Amino acid sequence: MTPDPAMTIDEIAAEWLARMVSGNASPEDRANLAAWLEADSRHKGAYMRAMALWQMLNGAAQNPAVAPPLPRGWAHQRFTRRWMIGGGAAIAASAAAVLLLRPYVLDEPQIFQTGRGEVREFTLADGSHIVLDSQSRVDVTMRRDARNVALVEGMGWFHVAKDKTRPFTVSANGARFVAVGTAFSVSREGGTKIVVSEGIVRMTAADHDRAIDLHRNETATIDPAGGLKLARLSDDAMSRQMAWREGSVGLDGETLREAAESFNRYNRMQIVVADQALADKRVVGWFSRNDPLGFSTAAATMLDAKVERQGETIRLTKK
Amino acid sequence: MDDGVIAWIGANLLPFEGEVRRWLRRVGKLRDQEDDIIQDAYCRIGAAQDLSHIRNGRAYFYTVLRNIMIERFRREKIVKFESLAEFESLHVIDESPSAERVLSGQQQYEMVCRLIESLPDRCREVFTMRKVHQLSQRETAERLGISENVVEKDVARGMKLLMQAIAEMDADGQQQEGAA
Numbered sequence: 001m002t003p004d005p006a007m008t009i010d011e012i013a014a015e016w017l018a019r020m021v022s023g024n025a026s027p028e029d030r031a032n033l034a035a036w037l038e039a040d041s042r043h044k045g046a047y048m049r050a051m052a053l054w055q056m057l058n059g060a061a062q063n064p065a066v067a068p069p070l071p072r073g074w075a076h077q078r079f080t081r082r083w084m085i086g087g088g089a090a091i092a093a094s095a096a097a098v099l100l101l102r103p104y105v106l107d108e109p110q111i112f113q114t115g116r117g118e119v120r121e122f123t124l125a126d127g128s129h130i131v132l133d134s135q136s137r138v139d140v141t142m143r144r145d146a147r148n149v150a151l152v153e154g155m156g157w158f159h160v161a162k163d164k165t166r167p168f169t170v171s172a173n174g175a176r177f178v179a180v181g182t183a184f185s186v187s188r189e190g191g192t193k194i195v196v197s198e199g200i201v202r203m204t205a206a207d208h209d210r211a212i213d214l215h216r217n218e219t220a221t222i223d224p225a226g227g228l229k230l231a232r233l234s235d236d237a238m239s240r241q242m243a244w245r246e247g248s249v250g251l252d253g254e255t256l257r258e259a260a261e262s263f264n265r266y267n268r269m270q271i272v273v274a275d276q277a278l279a280d281k282r283v284v285g286w287f288s289r290n291d292p293l294g295f296s297t298a299a300a301t302m303l304d305a306k307v308e309r310q311g312e313t314i315r316l317t318k319k
Numbered sequence: 320m321d322d323g324v325i326a327w328i329g330a331n332l333l334p335f336e337g338e339v340r341r342w343l344r345r346v347g348k349l350r351d352q353e354d355d356i357i358q359d360a361y362c363r364i365g366a367a368q369d370l371s372h373i374r375n376g377r378a379y380f381y382t383v384l385r386n387i388m389i390e391r392f393r394r395e396k397i398v399k400f401e402s403l404a405e406f407e408s409l410h411v412i413d414e415s416p417s418a419e420r421v422l423s424g425q426q427q428y429e430m431v432c433r434l435i436e437s438l439p440d441r442c443r444e445v446f447t448m449r450k451v452h453q454l455s456q457r458e459t460a461e462r463l464g465i466s467e468n469v470v471e472k473d474v475a476r477g478m479k480l481l482m483q484a485i486a487e488m489d490a491d492g493q494q495q496e497g498a499a
Contacts, residue, residue: 009358010482018475022456024467045358048328048365053481056329057450059431111453139326150323152330171323 012036013046017054058111058139109139109150117266117290119244127161128168131245133187134266138170154265155187157197157245174206175222184214185242191223195233195241240286249289253282256299256316263292271296274317278305324365331376332364334430337488339380343388352391357486359387434484438477441465445473 007015016033019025037044112122114132122130125142132138136154140147145165149158151172160168160179170177172188182199186192194203196214204211205222212230214220217238221229233241240250249262257279260271266289273279281303287295293307296314300307308315336357343353360383435446441463448459456474460467 008354010354011479014478014482015475017478018471021474022467022471024456024471041362042355042358044365045360045362048325049333049358049361050478050482051325052328052333052361053478053485055325056333056427057431057435057446057481058453059427060435060447060451061453150326152326174323 009040009042009046010050013043013050016047017050021054055109055139058109061111061113109141111137111139113137114154116268119247119289124161126163126166129159131157131159133157133244151186151188153188155185155189155244157183157185157242159183159198173222173224176204178202178204178211191221193219193221195219195238197238197242243286244289247289249287249295251283251285251287253284255279256281256283256303259283259295259299260316263287263289263295266290267292269293269312269314271314271316274315275305278303278316278318324367327376328361328364330427332361332380333485334427334488335377335380336485339377339384340486342381343384346388356384356387356391360384363387430488434481437484438480442473442477442480445470446477449474 004012016036019029020033033047037047110124112130112132114120114134114136116135118134120132122132124130124140124147126147128147130138130140130149133155136156137152138156139150139152141149143166147163147166147168149156149168149170151170156170158168158170158179160182168179170179170184170186172186173192175192177184177186177194179199179201182196182201184194184196184198184201186194194201194214196216196218198216201214202211203214203220205220205228206226212220214230217233217235219231219233219241221231223229237252240252243250249259249266251259251262254262256273260273260279264270269292271292283299283302285298287298292314293309296307296316299305300316304319306317306319308317340353340357343356360380363383364379431450435443435450438446444463445459448454448462449456454462456467456470460470463470
């Protein structure tokens with residue numbers, strides 16, 4: 001592609017983006033783009049902006065089960081939602097051009113996401129499995145030398161197919177978790193949390209230089225300020241952590257507020273804890289994810305509270 | 320820079336770009352340099368390895384722009400006092416509670432749908448197939464009975480329009496009055 005000199009930087013960036021996501025970019029294109037990017041920091045910024053926009057538009061690929069009807073005026077054909085995007089950006093460029101470009105080439109990710117109340121398992125091209133919790137999303141990019149998963153929203157459990165030549169990296173909130181063949185879950189709500197259920201995962205927190213190896217039953221939490229906390233879980237605590245995959249909520253001393261939030265993620269019916277002191281009380285137990293009323297009743301008995309139901313809202317108040 | 324950073328920029332900065340640009344016009348009186356400054360900001364933010372500590376993308380956007388503008392003011396040597404005064408008053412903006420705003424998944428979804436819907440006819444169809452149905456360029460060309468080359472041209476044309484639309488947008492995805 002040879003940009004027209006009369007175009008603005010933004011327009012040239014749009015042309016490059018269109019070429020790079022076409023699936024038809026040649027080694028020459030990649031080298032030319034690299035040269036253009038190197039020439040001016042504004043070029044890099046404009047291209048970055050174009051890539052971010054292109055990626056943001058993937059947000060339109062909602063799961064049809066939960067998506068509202070398409071706004072009027074949209075294309076009429078409906079296709080079956082395809083979770084796997086074929087081929088896309090095969091990299092067949094000369095090594096030099098690839099290295100130069102690496103930071104800027106956008107390999108189009110596959111997007112996997114779930115709606116409210118939906119927990120779903122996906123199989124990746126390499127045989128790895130991902131189980132996504134309710135209202136979660138991952139963007140998966142498979143490269144010849146790497147398998148990259150960006151956890152964009154919510155929580156996922158990853159069972160990684162062994163492939164020593166392609167490390168499997170999950171990134172969330174800037175932290176990275178690298179596995180070769182193992183199973184672990186990552187969530188990004190109120191900080192980033194990883195739980196390792198098999199094997200070893202190498203963690204690099206965003207502002208820590210040193211990588212830390214996490215083993216089976218170990219968990220790490222990175223709070224939003226960057227603070228790191230490591231812990232070992234008993235087998236019992238471990239099963240509670242993984243309960244969401246089986247349609248249960250396992251509570252292990254969470255506050256009633258946190259517990260209510262977990263249920264609210266899965267259900268249309270929302271639990272509201274009206275009293276501050278009550279919300280700070282801690283609860284333990286196994287509950288069916290789809291039964292917020294059952295949980296509320298049990299919690300009320302445990303904590304000596306009162307349950308009121310109004311339409312789609314369950315209110316927990318002090319007696 | 321990685322896919323995570325790109326996704327982060329899309330989710331946390333792009334929705335606020337219109338607002339940030341309007342502020343830039345108000346305090347900077349730098350209309351002719353506006354695109355440069357915005358591009359410079361994206362370049363700097365994209366070069367950061369670590370965005371995890373940033374809880375408020377919108378406030379971060381303002382901070383980066385403020386630094387860029389201070390550098391530019393210094394370079395220009397002639398200090399524009401009127402601009403600097405307004406500049407200082409900016410601190411009030413990003414400490415306000417509304418600065419905590421982040422779009423919910425649903426709001427983002429609606430914003431993205433509105434953007435695609437705003438495109439002219441065939442462009443819109445191409446973006447619908449590429450983005451809503453996640454089809455490849457080749458599949459899109461087959462479904463629409465046009466060449467891949469035409470699809471690529473429509474992607475470029477649509478991206479140019481959407482890049483303009485983003486620049487003029489409110490955070491809730493509404494176009495500003497008088498926007499292109």
